[in-house]
Amino acid sequence: MKTIRNYFLTKIAPFFLQLVVRFIYLTSKKNFHYASVDDNETVIIAMWHGDLLMQPLNYRKFRPKGTVKVIVSEHKDGLIIKKVCEFLGVGGIPGSSSKGAIKALKNALKEIKNGVDVAITPDGPRGPRFSVADGIVAISKKTKTRIVILNSIPKNYWQVNSWDKFVIPKPFGTIDFYASQPLDISELEVDEAKELIKEKMLINAIK
Numbered sequence: 001m002k003t004i005r006n007y008f009l010t011k012i013a014p015f016f017l018q019l020v021v022r023f024i025y026l027t028s029k030k031n032f033h034y035a036s037v038d039d040n041e042t043v044i045i046a047m048w049h050g051d052l053l054m055q056p057l058n059y060r061k062f063r064p065k066g067t068v069k070v071i072v073s074e075h076k077d078g079l080i081i082k083k084v085c086e087f088l089g090v091g092g093i094p095g096s097s098s099k100g101a102i103k104a105l106k107n108a109l110k111e112i113k114n115g116v117d118v119a120i121t122p123d124g125p126r127g128p129r130f131s132v133a134d135g136i137v138a139i140s141k142k143t144k145t146r147i148v149i150l151n152s153i154p155k156n157y158w159q160v161n162s163w164d165k166f167v168i169p170k171p172f173g174t175i176d177f178y179a180s181q182p183l184d185i186s187e188l189e190v191d192e193a194k195e196l197i198k199e200k201m202l203i204n205a206i207k
Helices: 002-027 055-062 076-087 101-113 134-143 190-202
Strands: 029-034 044-046 068-072 091-094 117-120 147-154 157-159 167-169 174-179
Touching: 002 055, 002 076, 029 055, 044 134, 055 117, 055 147, 055 174, 068 076, 068 101, 076 091, 091 101, 101 117, 101 134, 117 134, 134 190, 147 167, 147 190
Parallel strands: 029 174, 044 117, 044 147, 068 091, 068 117
Antiparallel strands: 147 174, 157 167
């Protein structure tokens, strides 16, 4: 029974979840607020865990020729997210700030070296909400890669009673999508960089 449940959660459910994401996106009026970024520049994508749902399609619109992989935890929830992202054109890098961090860091460095954008939820997978872990700073500094922040602000939405206050836009509404100017933290100390990233990420975040 457990095997059947796991199969459903990791194989079947992600397919239907990505259909829901596409339905919300297609039925919504979309406003795009994108900074200009050179198509040839590899970047780190930062997004809040609670704002994750629409970000694969936000990225695809922002960088239609880009390739991106998101760092996801290796537990069951992470596998579900990974499969949903794959259906939406985003690859996965196993590991997280709390488990498999060294593995995730090494794989992220390798992907950036190969010209692949790496996406990170700095407060994932367990929070606290709107916190910034060291991983995004370490990857940015080691690779000298700038950070682009993605946000999505739906006019009407549901908000899950979870640690990240996960946001689900309502269909047939309006969503404002944001992509920031690339952020250079190479000259900052770790704590300064984390504070700056948090400050910039909160500008267009649902509190």
